[in-house]
């Protein structure tokens with residue numbers, strides 16, 4: 001430390017200084033002994049912010065882009081969460097740079113070609129390599145850079161930066177903990193051996209950059225590419241794991257059941273758990289919009305990613321609901337992917353956004369989200385009431401996100417809705433041909449799921465519920481002819 005003689009003397013002098021009545025000094029930020037130590041310059045702090053910004057933006061891209069083609073349900077959910085955290089920190093970093101005598105310019109610049117290589121490689125890597133490269137190599141390096149910035153910048157002069165970094169560090173530790181447990185569960189010693197060369201590539205790229213913050217670069221060398229030699233292409237065809245054995249099944253029309261006033265509310269709660277878990281298809285579909293829509297202001301990606309994460313939470317609410325109801329959903333409830341698959345493979349990103357908006361604004365009338373919440377209240381199921389209450393609130397937020405980023409791009413609100421309806425109508429959800437070609441038998445899974453629920457909860461099955469048999473063959477989820485999410 002070049003300032004050592006200065007600091008020694010300053011500390012000595014400051015040690016004779018005290019606050020009134022021994023009150024905590026400096027608004028509680030830290031001690032005088034630490035505060036007399038000079039910190040980073042504005043220029044250096046901004047430089048590091050730009051490096052963190054680049055790393056987090058690429059991490060966001062990676063988490064979101066891999067959701068759809070990743071079969072494992074838990075990873076889809078975790079990446080929805082981690083992608084959203086990255087989107088939030090990217091927004092915070094952009095805002096902070098804008099406060100430091102810098103317009104938030106130059107943020108799109110790649111700080112070092114070897115840093116770019118790291119994220120290109122991760123994006124294209126197979127799962128075991130991705131898990132090891134992310135959670136054991138790259139994310140710890142990003143965490144170290146955030147920690148270094150926190151430690152080296154001035155606790156008083158650059159306090160807004162320190163606050164931002166403190167929150168980021170807490171959440172990075174949670175992500176790293178998730179990563180360790182995931183690797184312990186999924187990665188075999190053989191996977192690790194195979195990943196060796198890949199991890200060596202990442203480590204040597206990191207050494208070249210000098211940590212993800214570029215504080216100790218050792219050159220401009222960029223190691224050869226392993227997985228990212230060819231330009232990466234997004235794969236929008238949703239993949240599911242073994243707990244989704246019948247992904248084309250559209251044999252049970254949830255909406256017709258929910259709006260049938262003669263059906264009992266406890267069975268409707270069960271149907272709402274199905275609807276919630278089926279929302280897994282929204283992150284799969286929004287992944288494609290976010291990934292395939294470049295060049296928008298960061299607010300777009302932040303809002304869309306928040307919505308994506310909300311939808312993942314809604315899916316997990318369904319999972320929790322089934323667990324609480326004693327229903328083994330993997331064997332009793334086929335959660336389909338027909339909506340995300342149809343939209344991702346047949347529509348452009350803008351058309352998908354239009355469909356999403358059309359559906360979500362349709363959830364707002366009295367028959368929509370309010371009805372679901374009231375049903376949960378009437379059923380006296382407090383868990384479902386909590387879930388539907390927040391599902392409703394989140395969906396109101398999503399309608400606003402749609403207005404801000406989709407409707408604002410259309411000639412009028414009316415045209416935006418009409419276009420969404422038209423786009424959804426042209427998606428080929430071919431109920432009959434899937435049955436003919438053997439993709440699914442559209443089996444009516446409802447009676448068996450309901451029976452298990454009754455058995456586990458000591459209830460006498462209601463014959464009218466048990467005999468429910470209406471499919472999506474001719475009635476769409478918005479109760480217009482011909483399924484989707486909500």
Ligand SMILES: [Fe+2]
Pocket residue numbers: 279311314391395486
């Ligand atoms: Fe929802």
Ligand SMILES: [Fe+2]
Pocket residue numbers: 307311360394395398486
């Ligand atoms: Fe939504």
Ligand SMILES: [Fe+2]
Pocket residue numbers: 279282311314395485486
């Ligand atoms: Fe939703």
